[in-house]
Amino acid sequence: MSTSGSAARSPPERWSPLAGLRAPVSRNAMVVAAVVLFGAFAVTSNAFATLGNVENILKQAAAVLLLGLGVMLVVLVGGIDLSVGSVVLASATAAGIALTEHLGAAIAIAAAIGVGALVGFVNALLVEGLSISPVIVTLGSMIAVRGLGLVALGQYRSWIDIDDPLFNALAQNAVLGLPAAAALALAIAGLCALILRRTILGRRLYAVGDHAASARLCGVPVRLLRGLAYVACGALAGLAGVITAARTGVISPSIGVGLEFYAIAVVALGAGGLPAGRVQVGQTVVGALILMMVFNYMTIRGIAGTWQTTATGFLLLGAIVVGRLVQGVPDDSAVGIGLVEEVGLGRLRASLSRNAIAAATILLALVFALINPRFATLPNAVALLEQNAAFAIVAVGAMIGIVSRSIDISSGSVVALGAVGAALAAKFGALGPLALCAGIALCLIAYALNGILVGALDLDPLIVTLAAWIWARGLAVSLTGAQTIAFDPSFVAFMNTPLAIGVTPAVVLIGLAFGLGWIILARLPIGIRLYAIGNDPRMLRQAGVSTSRVRMIAFLLMGAFTAAGMVVMLGRLGAAAPTAGFGLELDAIVAVIIGGTSFRGGEGRLRDTAVGVAFLAVLSNGLSGLQMGDAEFFLIKGGAILAALTLRSLSRSFPARRPRRGLSIHDSKTKARP
Amino acid sequence: MLAKDEGCAALETRGLGKRFPGVVALADVSLAIKRGEIHALVGQNGAGKSTLVNILSGMLTADEGEIRVEGHSVDIGNPRRAIELGIVTVYQELSLLPNLSVAQNIALGREPRRRGLLDAGAMRAAARGALDRIGVAIEPDRKVGALSLAERQLVEVAKALSHAPSVLVLDEPTAPLAAREADRLFGVMHALRSQDIAVLFVSHKFREILDHCDRATILRNGRKVTTTALTGLSEADLTEAMIGTKTPRHVHSGLRARGDVVLEAAGLSYGKVRDVSLTFAAGEIVALTGLLGAGQNDIARLLGGDLVPEDGEIRVRGRPARFRSPRGAVAAGICLLTDDRKQEGILPNLPLGDNIALPSLDRRAVLASWIDQAAERRAVGTQIARFGVVARSLSQPMRTLSGGNQQKALLSRWHLDDCAVFVLIEPTRGVDVGARAEIYRRMEELAADGRAIVIVSSDIQEVLAVADRILVVRDGRIAAETSPRARGEDELHLMVQGAA
Known part of the structure; x- marks a missing residue:
């Protein structure tokens, strides 16, 4: 009909109390923040504003800036890349190997960039070619590429010294008064800015990010350009690997861990969110500088390095909340969800592909049983369940999140935070159950915060839980001073005492979690609403249900499952390690997706998630039974995840379907097509 | 629900107005719908029907004016409030969730519970009851995604009735329905009338309106023309009242020189579109017109490369062209402007x-x-x-x-x-009168400059004012070709309806 029709269709104006301040403040908010921070730090610390220290800040910023630029390009076209940290490891290793084998610095650098670009290319193929969500794809490649890097590094006893004149120069020399690495990073930032502002390519990238459907009708090759962004991001991450290798002078397995989150944080800090089609190079530069200034200041003031992570998380949270309030960034769809074209599986194909994963699980188990006589034994079966208890329980929460389009990547960190909270409470004299309650409460509080930000402020769940991923982990590390704290032995004994035929309470908890999850999703009114909100929030609103309330409930439920996972993990480990639960959130999400639940939300069954959990559990138990190292484990697991996703996606497009409408960026539902 | 006061209209609007940037969508509209009445809302595209429906259902808020339910002034504000007031709307775009079952959809937002748990039996029974009420046998456990469009429409009506409305608003409910299914819906409407429920029925199909409605309110350019009883009126009367005389009226600029053929399509098929062959020459303006959903939009999207034909061929300047995306069409000098400017036009x-x-x-x-x-x-x-x-x-x-x-x-x-060929779908939709005339002038300039212009329009007056040739699309086929001089407005309108 007339404009009235389209006005009614588009989401209502988002709430924005500071609308009047928008124009002048929002444009330069982060530059102002950076200057204010610099001033405040300089006044409160004599050492801060010295030439040497500024140089230090710039040096530290170089690698993060390059990664941020890469991620910015991907965010610009509406995607996300979580694999850049692993690319840093793989690229640095490639460069190190080239140097060790005396191939020369030029080849080493080319190899590093090439490895990065190759990873980007594979990401692009899977995301754009097969239309799989970029969050899932780059999670998979994050694991697989780390494994690849570790395997390669393992050939050199996991330790490569870098000693090359060019690399040393990159680390130590100065260009125009700037440290060489920083000068290089800034030069590349300038080049990116120039390309984005002044070339056809840049203009088209912005067009794709701003509105892909319109850009497509203007003859812009949308998929190609989005793919290109992933390749460029990979290449820049490869270069960041070179700089990291040069700066540290040694390549060890811990390189690049968690860097992807800092890279995203840098982009979000500068832009106040991850708005496709609107991020700018300048913002990313400012974001990187702010983050590094804060780190540097903390170091100078003698605050333990462990607090840096916490600070990053809260800074990120602050930036997106301020960005939301001041700019009212109207993002219509969540990052990484909006651009995925997913054709619904038919009933037959859905069951086929579900059975495919179930069959793969059984096949996998058979293979392991053949190779390893100890695999198919009752003790191992119980061990398998116990090892994966926390993972399985958290996966039920992840299922609730994905069904309701409220993706959560903070569960691993919150598990650690909760465990640390419980252990500290016990250390300060709280009784076992009471300490446990404190930990559970901490988990619920973290999720309540997530829920309020997503539900009431309408922020993108991916960014909010990314911030929580960072701050919760940071808090866990800083509260313990990076030490492991023992927990009440009687509780540990209880959790590890079999109730019957080797079944410990942890195993019972798995059953409870799935039972409860089933009741929530299938037997409670809220279940219908969770599916409905994942399906199309507008329709739920039309039916008179508050969507923010449903989202908050979804997050509280996820919090409860995460808390249960924390209890199980605490009981298994007998102590709270600040590194506990690392990667748990990724495993949980991957299990849900492999099981067959659509990342778009609104569909999927819990029993499919159970199949996905079984697949991953058998895989990791079987591999560990083979005395496999971390490296191979990562590699095989990441590869298996990507393969499973590809399989799913191919089975989706295999039978001939009607000529497609090119790519559909929007839900077909939202289009009023007469 | 408000206390009933006999003698008052079930729903009344007084001086309702709504503006959008650059357009007055609704101005000073007053109408009253009585209990036990089927009231038709008639108007061309852009006349303000959807705006009015959206205001009544709480999706939009009016800028001025008053709404009264059972004689009490009310403030609707949001969809939930509208439903509480007894105003239930069946939208033109269906509001069902495809991944949920029929029963879940009908119960959404007020799921029956027993001891806190979902009462699936009661939910199913309620759905079955609602469906029985309109005489439809659809299994409540079926996923909505697996239903046909017509079945979904009926489920939507059942869902609306399960809210026990005092005013039921139906926005083009018969568009996806076949004649028999539509008859069933009319049966439901008559039954509601006998239960003293007020029905507001929005439709483009005059036959239905004349056969089943009691009174009609006619809108034109956002204003009410009249409210009239329908007995004794003909389709021609309605057409005249709906079209009226627009000011300033665009006058056809006369015959243009027809140049070489630039774009041809032979035997195009896609979905509903079957075996459509067309030729477009440089310097002419050709209009495709038809009822909502007749297939004219898909034909335009096929020409612009947005849809890939299942069958048939497109030739540009005599040479075959296969567009796999709009990119190919753009490279060949064909541009497509769709009717959804917000989603498919602007950045x-x-x-x-x-x-x-x-x-x-x-x-x-x-x-x-x-x-x-x-x-x-x-x-x-x-x-x-x-x-x-x-x-x-x-x-x-x-x-x-x-x-x-x-x-x-x-x-x-x-x-x-x-571009050599401009394919424009509803180019003046949501555009005010002044800008509309200007757009017509630009189109004529472009044609005079040797471009071929293809416009898809359901606005008969617009078609007659700008086109050199008119192709009438019915049920996915080109049903007739005519020229603006050969037909009057009323006559063309009847052709589009399939009545002549």
């Missing part, structure tokens, strides 16, 4: 200048990729002046322009790209 946050320059960037590039910004500003500036786009500056974000200016900017975008 909302980018500046006006970038919006206009995007498709033709290659033409001004230095060294393959570098943009000559000065040349770009000049070129864009020329287009803006030529097409009369009113904007503060070239850097104004596109979304802040009015609908008419956005549309002119989109036309200028393709003129800058030197």
Whole structure:
């Protein structure tokens, strides 16, 4: 009909109390923040504003800036890349190997960039070619590429010294008064800015990010350009690997861990969110500088390095909340969800592909049983369940999140935070159950915060839980001073005492979690609403249900499952390690997706998630039974995840379907097509 | 629910008004719907029907005026409040969730519970009851996604009735229905009338209105023309009342010279569209017109490369062309402007200048990729002046322009790209009268300049005012070809309806 029709269709104006301040403040908010921070730090610390220290800040910023630029390009076209940290490891290793084998610095650098670009290319193929969500794809490649890097590094006893004149120069020399690495990073930032502002390519990238459907009708090759962004991001991450290798002078397995989150944080800090089609190079530069200034200041003031992570998380949270309030960034769809074209599986194909994963699980188990006589034994079966208890329980929460389009990547960190909270409470004299309650409460509080930000402020769940991923982990590390704290032995004994035929309470908890999850999703009114909100929030609103309330409930439920996972993990480990639960959130999400639940939300069954959990559990138990190292484990697991996703996606497009409408960026539902 | 006061209308509006940037969608509309009445709402596209429906259902808020339910002044504000007041709307775009079952959809937001748990039995029974009430046998456990469009429409009606409405608003409910299914719906409407429920029925199909409605309110350009009893009226009477005489009326500029054939389609098929063959020549304006959903939009999208035909061939200047995406069509000099300007036309946050320059960037590039910004500003500036786009500056974000200016900017975008064929779907939808006349003039200029213009329009008056040839589309086929001089408005309207 007339404009009235389209006005009614588009989401209502988002709430924005500071609308009047928008124009002048929002444009330069982060530059102002950076200057204010610099001033405040300089006044409160004599050492801060010295030439040497500024140089230090710039040096530290170089690698993060390059990664941020890469991620910015991907965010610009509406995607996300979580694999850049692993690319840093793989690229640095490639460069190190080239140097060790005396191939020369030029080849080493080319190899590093090439490895990065190759990873980007594979990401692009899977995301754009097969239309799989970029969050899932780059999670998979994050694991697989780390494994690849570790395997390669393992050939050199996991330790490569870098000693090359060019690399040393990159680390130590100065260009125009700037440290060489920083000068290089800034030069590349300038080049990116120039390309984005002044070339056809840049203009088209912005067009794709701003509105892909319109850009497509203007003859812009949308998929190609989005793919290109992933390749460029990979290449820049490869270069960041070179700089990291040069700066540290040694390549060890811990390189690049968690860097992807800092890279995203840098982009979000500068832009106040991850708005496709609107991020700018300048913002990313400012974001990187702010983050590094804060780190540097903390170091100078003698605050333990462990607090840096916490600070990053809260800074990120602050930036997106301020960005939301001041700019009212109207993002219509969540990052990484909006651009995925997913054709619904038919009933037959859905069951086929579900059975495919179930069959793969059984096949996998058979293979392991053949190779390893100890695999198919009752003790191992119980061990398998116990090892994966926390993972399985958290996966039920992840299922609730994905069904309701409220993706959560903070569960691993919150598990650690909760465990640390419980252990500290016990250390300060709280009784076992009471300490446990404190930990559970901490988990619920973290999720309540997530829920309020997503539900009431309408922020993108991916960014909010990314911030929580960072701050919760940071808090866990800083509260313990990076030490492991023992927990009440009687509780540990209880959790590890079999109730019957080797079944410990942890195993019972798995059953409870799935039972409860089933009741929530299938037997409670809220279940219908969770599916409905994942399906199309507008329709739920039309039916008179508050969507923010449903989202908050979804997050509280996820919090409860995460808390249960924390209890199980605490009981298994007998102590709270600040590194506990690392990667748990990724495993949980991957299990849900492999099981067959659509990342778009609104569909999927819990029993499919159970199949996905079984697949991953058998895989990791079987591999560990083979005395496999971390490296191979990562590699095989990441590869298996990507393969499973590809399989799913191919089975989706295999039978001939009607000529497609090119790519559909929007839900077909939202289009009023007469 | 408010206390009933006999003698009052079930629903009444007084002086309702609503504006959108650049358009007055509704002005001073007063109407009253009585209990036990089927009241038709009639008007052309853009007359304000949807705006009115959206205000009544709480999706939009009126800028001025008053709404009364059972004689009490009410403030609707949101969909939930509308339902509480007894005003239940069946939207033209269905509001069912495809992944949920029929029963879940009907119960959404007020699921029956027993001891806290979902009472699946009661939910199923309620759904079955609601479906029985309109005589439909659909299994409540079926997923809505697996239902046909007609079945979904009926489920939607059942869902609306399960809210026990005192006013039921049906927005083009018969569009997806076959004659028999539509008859069933009319049976339901008559039953509701006998239960003293007021029904507001929006439709383009005059036969249905005359056969089943008691009174009709006719809207034109956002204003009420009249409310009239329908007994004794004919389709021609309604047509006349609906079309009226527009001011300022655009007069056809006369015969243009028809140049070489630039675009041909032979045997195109896609979905509903079956075996459509067309020819377009340089310098002519051809209109495709038909009822909602007759297939004219898909034909235009096939020509513009947005849809890939299942069968048939497209030839550009005699040479076969296979477009796999709009990119191929753009390269061949064919541009497509769809009716959904917001979702498929503008780049909302980018500046006006970038919006206009995007498709033709290659033409001004230095060294393959570098943009000559000065040349770009000049070129864009020329287009803006030529097409009369009113904007503060070239850097104004596109979304802040009015609908008419956005549309002119989109036309200028393709003129800058030197397109040979303009395929325009409803080019004046949501555009005010002044901008509309200007867009007609630009189209005529483009045609005089040797471009072929294909417009899809359901506005009969517009079709007659600008087209050199008129193709009437019915049920996915070209049903007739005619020229504006051969037909009057009423006659063409009847052709479109399939009544002549």
